[in-house]
Amino acid sequence: MVPVSSRIPGDGARAPDPADERPRRADAVRNRALVLAAAANVFAEHGTGAQIEEIARRAGVGVGTVCRHFPTKQGLLQAVLASLYESVVRQAEDALAHPDPAHAFEQFFVSLPDFYLRHRAFAEQMANELELAAQPVRDQLMAAISELVNRAQAAGAIRADIGPADVSMLLSGVAHATALAGDLQPMLRERNVRIVLDGLRPGSTEPLPGRPVSFTELRDAKQHGPR
Amino acid sequence: MVPVSSRIPGDGARAPDPADERPRRADAVRNRALVLAAAANVFAEHGTGAQIEEIARRAGVGVGTVCRHFPTKQGLLQAVLASLYESVVRQAEDALAHPDPAHAFEQFFVSLPDFYLRHRAFAEQMANELELAAQPVRDQLMAAISELVNRAQAAGAIRADIGPADVSMLLSGVAHATALAGDLQPMLRERNVRIVLDGLRPGSTEPLPGRPVSFTELRDAKQHGPR
DNA sequence: TGAGAAGCGGAAGTGAGATTCCGTTTCCGT
DNA sequence: ACGGAAACGGAATCTCACTTCCGCTTCTCA
Numbered sequence: 341m342v343p344v345s346s347r348i349p350g351d352g353a354r355a356p357d358p359a360d361e362r363p364r365r366a367d368a369v370r371n372r373a374l375v376l377a378a379a380a381n382v383f384a385e386h387g388t389g390a391q392i393e394e395i396a397r398r399a400g401v402g403v404g405t406v407c408r409h410f411p412t413k414q415g416l417l418q419a420v421l422a423s424l425y426e427s428v429v430r431q432a433e434d435a436l437a438h439p440d441p442a443h444a445f446e447q448f449f450v451s452l453p454d455f456y457l458r459h460r461a462f463a464e465q466m467a468n469e470l471e472l473a474a475q476p477v478r479d480q481l482m483a484a485i486s487e488l489v490n491r492a493q494a495a496g497a498i499r500a501d502i503g504p505a506d507v508s509m510l511l512s513g514v515a516h517a518t519a520l521a522g523d524l525q526p527m528l529r530e531r532n533v534r535i536v537l538d539g540l541r542p543g544s545t546e547p548l549p550g551r552p553v554s555f556t557e558l559r560d561a562k563q564h565g566p567r
Numbered sequence: 568m569v570p571v572s573s574r575i576p577g578d579g580a581r582a583p584d585p586a587d588e589r590p591r592r593a594d595a596v597r598n599r600a601l602v603l604a605a606a607a608n609v610f611a612e613h614g615t616g617a618q619i620e621e622i623a624r625r626a627g628v629g630v631g632t633v634c635r636h637f638p639t640k641q642g643l644l645q646a647v648l649a650s651l652y653e654s655v656v657r658q659a660e661d662a663l664a665h666p667d668p669a670h671a672f673e674q675f676f677v678s679l680p681d682f683y684l685r686h687r688a689f690a691e692q693m694a695n696e697l698e699l700a701a702q703p704v705r706d707q708l709m710a711a712i713s714e715l716v717n718r719a720q721a722a723g724a725i726r727a728d729i730g731p732a733d734v735s736m737l738l739s740g741v742a743h744a745t746a747l748a749g750d751l752q753p754m755l756r757e758r759n760v761r762i763v764l765d766g767l768r769p770g771s772t773e774p775l776p777g778r779p780v781s782f783t784e785l786r787d788a789k790q791h792g793p794r
Numbered sequence: 795t796g797a798g799a800a801g802c803g804g805a806a807g808t809g810a811g812a813t814t815c816c817g818t819t820t821c822c823g824t
Numbered sequence: 825a826c827g828g829a830a831a832c833g834g835a836a837t838c839t840c841a842c843t844t845c846c847g848c849t850t851c852t853c854a
Contacts, residue, residue: 365800365851392842402803407843502762505752509744509759517740524789525732527777532736534775535729539766548761550754562751592821592830619812629833634813 372409374399379406380420384459388417424459425477431455432484442497445488449511450533456515457523482508482555499542503552510536599636601626606633607647611686615644651686652704658682659711669724672715676738677760683742684750709735709782726769730779737763 364372378399382390392413396403410416435448486504493500514536518529553561591599605626609617619640623630637643662675713731720727741763745756780788 367851368801371801391840396803403842404803404805404844405801408801411843413842502758505755506758506762509748509755510762512747513740513742513744513759513763515740516743517736520739521736525780525785528732528736528780528785531729531733531775531777532740534773535733535737535766536740536763537766538772539762539764541772545765545768546761548758550758553752553755558752558755594820595831598831618810623833630812631814631833631835632831635831638813640812 368409371399371401371405375401375406375409375416376419376423379416380423380459383417383420387460392416422477425481428452428455429477429480429484432481432488436484436487436491441488441491441495445492445497446537448485448488449507449537452511453515453518453529453533456519457529460519486555496542498540501548501552502540504555505553505558507540508555510540595636598626598628598632602628602633602636602643603646603650606643607650607686610644610647614687619643649704652708655679655682656704656707656711659708659715663711663714663718668715668718668722672719672724673764675712675715676734676764679738680742680745680756680760683746684756687746713782723769725767728775728779729767731782732780732785734767735782737767 375395379390379395382395382398386394392403392406395416396406399406406416410419431451432448435444435451438444438447482504485508489498489502489504489507492498493502514533518532521528602622606617606622609622609625613621619633620630622643623633626633633643637646658678659675662671662678665671665674709731712735716725716729716731716734719725720729741760745759748755
């Protein structure tokens, strides 16, 4: 227990807030960035099981430094994840910038599995739920995907009976499957993406069961379904 | 170092062979089976991170017993995996028994993601390479899938420009993606499978890049590609 | 340039969980 | 039924990473 007399007034507010913007020393800022970059690489190579020590070595700092900047491995992973999410959002927005909705959709659909390939940790993490911390970025991503889907549908480039939730699920499947094959079979990866895209073309055979699901509905279902 | 005089002649041959068929006590046989069954359940529920102690409890034996039958957790996992593989092979063969090739293919394609859903460990493990120990069963599975694909193609039920390797990759993607969604969204899972199946229908738009790849070729590529 | 705070490295501390060990119990052939 | 080998249970041990700690170094600001 901290004696009351030693507590700084306003202590509560200066606890480890996410928004603790106090000025940092230049070397601290630099090291933090080095660690984050190294962690991204190491997680990409070895998955979430990668060791702190390896990250420290790669960043050229001591383990103590890694752990000071990111008190837990979990936290470090989340930080890396957040930056990866941002990068994916950027890809989605790049695609969205293309005037042709069909091309935009396809561009994103092709680029994502590629991204997964170089970020195994990202793929693994999608599997778990701890990524919840990345909420705001996640919402951005969902919005972008929805937009891509809607536009492509409006242009008749993809079938009308699917929803964003379908697309994101397909994407995660393709990404995962092709990441397993690794760089080994780039052609197989390419073919895989094409086949799934063909499944998304309009004018398919029988109607799908159920109906299109948006991310909003999906989230609601997740909240109410379990528990 | 073991003194030479204490070494049993023929020691080398009685080392932990895989083919050590010496008769076991009845309780040992029973317990081994109990452990294997419990492990399958526990791994299915908690993934490969499940704890030995939980498995022991579930099997109604002590941890010592688990570890005697399966000296390492890795080994236990592989044993479970092998039995799951067998079960998948059985599913493929069941499907193969159906006279209509189109139905056979679809039946298997639908049943596998379902199986993954209840065996998270299996799905996780597909991601790693340690499953190599299951080689013989694996070959059986590949043979069965190839057969399903070939027959379906001969019957014109699925497009001719794909190979078994494409199918298995798609399958693993669908399986993984839908396993993440869990039981939560069975409808989404169903739709996902249908969309991919639509992508496999004949008469698709543009031709796929590359050419169909068989498992044999895939394996060769894996052996020669890296290293 | 010098005092002091902030940050650093990496050795030691922890903790969770796999593996081993051994006294006790259970089978099995005679 | 009995002797002894085989198995058992589960506490003790070992292992391996994450996390903490602290003496030393590097910044920063006056």
